[in-house]
Amino acid sequence: MSKCEQCIIKQFNSLKALTREELVRISGCKTSRIIKKGEVIFEEGDSINGVFCVKDGVCKLSKLSANGKDQIVKLVVKGDLLGQRSLVGDESANLSAIALNDMEVCFIPKSEIMNDLQKNPKFTLDMLQQMAHDLKDSDNVIVDMAQKSVKNRMADVLLYVNDHFGVDQNGFLSITLAREDYANIVGTATESAIRILSQFKKEGLISTKGKQIKIEDIDGLNRIE
Amino acid sequence: MSKCEQCIIKQFNSLKALTREELVRISGCKTSRIIKKGEVIFEEGDSINGVFCVKDGVCKLSKLSANGKDQIVKLVVKGDLLGQRSLVGDESANLSAIALNDMEVCFIPKSEIMNDLQKNPKFTLDMLQQMAHDLKDSDNVIVDMAQKSVKNRMADVLLYVNDHFGVDQNGFLSITLAREDYANIVGTATESAIRILSQFKKEGLISTKGKQIKIEDIDGLNRIE
DNA sequence: TTTAAACTATGATTTTTGTCATGTTTTGAT
DNA sequence: ATCAAAACATGACAAAAATCATAGTTTAAA
Numbered sequence: 001m002s003k004c005e006q007c008i009i010k011q012f013n014s015l016k017a018l019t020r021e022e023l024v025r026i027s028g029c030k031t032s033r034i035i036k037k038g039e040v041i042f043e044e045g046d047s048i049n050g051v052f053c054v055k056d057g058v059c060k061l062s063k064l065s066a067n068g069k070d071q072i073v074k075l076v077v078k079g080d081l082l083g084q085r086s087l088v089g090d091e092s093a094n095l096s097a098i099a100l101n102d103m104e105v106c107f108i109p110k111s112e113i114m115n116d117l118q119k120n121p122k123f124t125l126d127m128l129q130q131m132a133h134d135l136k137d138s139d140n141v142i143v144d145m146a147q148k149s150v151k152n153r154m155a156d157v158l159l160y161v162n163d164h165f166g167v168d169q170n171g172f173l174s175i176t177l178a179r180e181d182y183a184n185i186v187g188t189a190t191e192s193a194i195r196i197l198s199q200f201k202k203e204g205l206i207s208t209k210g211k212q213i214k215i216e217d218i219d220g221l222n223r224i225e
Numbered sequence: 226m227s228k229c230e231q232c233i234i235k236q237f238n239s240l241k242a243l244t245r246e247e248l249v250r251i252s253g254c255k256t257s258r259i260i261k262k263g264e265v266i267f268e269e270g271d272s273i274n275g276v277f278c279v280k281d282g283v284c285k286l287s288k289l290s291a292n293g294k295d296q297i298v299k300l301v302v303k304g305d306l307l308g309q310r311s312l313v314g315d316e317s318a319n320l321s322a323i324a325l326n327d328m329e330v331c332f333i334p335k336s337e338i339m340n341d342l343q344k345n346p347k348f349t350l351d352m353l354q355q356m357a358h359d360l361k362d363s364d365n366v367i368v369d370m371a372q373k374s375v376k377n378r379m380a381d382v383l384l385y386v387n388d389h390f391g392v393d394q395n396g397f398l399s400i401t402l403a404r405e406d407y408a409n410i411v412g413t414a415t416e417s418a419i420r421i422l423s424q425f426k427k428e429g430l431i432s433t434k435g436k437q438i439k440i441e442d443i444d445g446l447n448r449i450e
Numbered sequence: 451t452t453t454a455a456a457c458t459a460t461g462a463t464t465t466t467t468g469t470c471a472t473g474t475t476t477t478g479a480t
Numbered sequence: 481a482t483c484a485a486a487a488c489a490t491g492a493c494a495a496a497a498a499t500c501a502t503a504g505t506t507t508a509a510a
Contacts, residue, residue, distance in 0.1 A: 063364065065372035066450075073364045085361065088354040094361050117350055124349040125342055129313040131356045136310065136319050138363035139288070139298045145370035146412025147290035150467065179488065187371025189468050194489060210476065211487075225291075375497065404458065414498055419459060435506065436457075 003027045012079025014126040030106045041097040048086035050109040057103030061095040072185040153186045154196045155224035172212040228252045237304025242351040255331045266322040275334040277307035282328030286320040297410040378411045379421045380449035397437040
C-alpha cells in the first residue's frame with residue numbers, strides 16, 4: 001500500500017498542509033479501496049466517520065428529494081476529499097456518494113485526523129479555504145438553478161464536463177453520464193434532458209454515439225439562453 | 226463604543242472561540258456602524274477586507290443573475306458574521322449585502338483577524354464548522370430549487386421567516402419583505418410570487434395587511450406541494 | 451397634505467417544462 | 481450470439497410559470 005507522505009494526490013487537497021510526521025501517522029491507519037462504477041460509497045444518513053481521498057475516478061454527490069428524484073449537487077474528482085463535513089460536527093451524511101466510473105480511494109478515519117484539525121492551524125485553514133470555495137460554488141449553483149432556463153443549464157453542464165474532464169482520443173467527453181444523470185444535475189425530467197440534447201444535436205452543437213457525447217460548438221453552447 | 230470581550234453577541238458566532246486577549250486586541254481596531262434599511266453594505270466585486278459582526282437587524286445576500294434579476298441566497302441575522310469568505314483567499318465578494326431593516330454592525334479588519342486564524346486552531350475550527358453548516362444549507366437549497374414547485378418554495382420561505390424571525394405583537398411576520406424579495410428568494414417572477422400569496426390568502430393559509438403577512442395555518446403551508 | 455413613485459394585484463396570453471404513452475436502440479448477463 | 485432489461489427517443493398533452501398589460505394601493509418625499 002502506498003504511503004501518504006509520498007503520495008502526489010495530496011497536493012490537490014488540504015492534506016498537503018499536514019507535516020511529514022502527521023502524514024506518516026495518517027498513512028499507518030488509512031485503508032485503500034477500489035470502488036466499482038455504480039457502487040455506493042455512502043448514503044444520506046450514514047455515519048461516515050472519516051474522509052475519503054479520491055486517488056482516481058469520479059463520483060456524484062446527490063440527495064433524494066421529496067418527490068422521489070435524485071438531485072446531483074456536485075461531482076467529486078481525483079484529488080478531492082470526500083466527506084469533509086463528517087469531520088466537523090457529528091452529523092450523519094447529508095448526501096449520497098455514488099461512483100460514476102471505477103475509483104480508487106483512501107479512507108482516513110475521523111479519530112485519526114481530528115487531532116490534526118485541532119492542533120495544526122495550517123491544515124484547518126486550508127480546509128476552511130476549500131470549504132469557502134465549495135460554498136461559493138454552491139451559492140452560484142443556487143442562482144443558476146433559480147434564474148436560468150433548463151436549456152441554459154444543460155449547456156452549462158456540458159461545458160462544465162468538457163472543462164473539468166476533457167475528451168477522449170475520439171473527442172467524446174471522457175466522463176460518460178447517463179441522460180438521467182444529466183437530468184439530475186440540471187434538475188429536470190429525464191425526458192426533458194433527452195429532448196434538449198436531441199435539439200442540440202439537430203442544431204449541430206453536439207454529436208452523439210450511443211450515450212457518448214461530443215461537443216461540436218463550444219461558442220454555440222455558450223450562447224444558449 | 227462597546228467592547229468585544231464584553232459583547233454577548235459573540236456567543237452566536239465564531240468570535241466566541243477567541244481568547245480574552247485576542248478579543249481585546251480586536252476590540253481596539255473594530256469600527257461600529259449603523260446601517261439604514263435598504264442601504265448597501267457591500268456589493269458583488271467589492272473588496273471587503275474584513276468581517277462584519279451583526280449586532281442587530283437583518284440583511285439579504287444576493288447575486289445579480291445574467292437575466293438581470295437578483296437572487297437572494299441567504300438572510301443574515303443578528304449574531305451572524307457577514308463576509309467570512311473574504312478572510313480566506315483574496316477574492317472579491319461574490320454576493321451583495323443589503324439591509325432589510327435598520328442594522329447595527331461592527332467591522333473587524335481582515336489584517337487584524339487573519340493572525341488569529343493562523344494561530345488559534347479553536348477559532349479556525351469553529352469557523353470551519355460554521356461554514357460546513359452553511360454549505361449543507363446551500364446544498365439543500367439547491368435540491369429544493371431543482372425539485373420543488375414555486376408554490377412549495379413560497380410556502381417554505383414563509384415558514385422559514387416565521388421560524389427564524391417570529392411575529393410582532395399583532396401576529397404579523399416581524400420581518401417585512403417586499404413581494405419582490407419573496408420572489409427573489411424563491412427564484413420566480415414577482416407577479417408569480419404575488420399570485421401565490423393571493424392564492425394562499427384565499428385558501429386561508431395567510432392573511433395580509435399592506436405588505437405585512439400573517440401566517441394563519443402553519444400545517445396547511447407545510448402540506449403545500 | 452399632497453402627490454409622484456413604488457409596490458401590489460389580477461387578467462390574458464405565451465412559453466417552458468413535466469407527464470404519460472409508446473417505440474427503438476443499446477447494453478450486459480447468460 | 482441471444483435475449484431481456486435498461487436506457488434512449490419522441491409524440492401528444494397537461495401543468496406550471498413567465499410575460500405583458502393595466503389598474504388599484506400604499507408609501508414616503510416635497
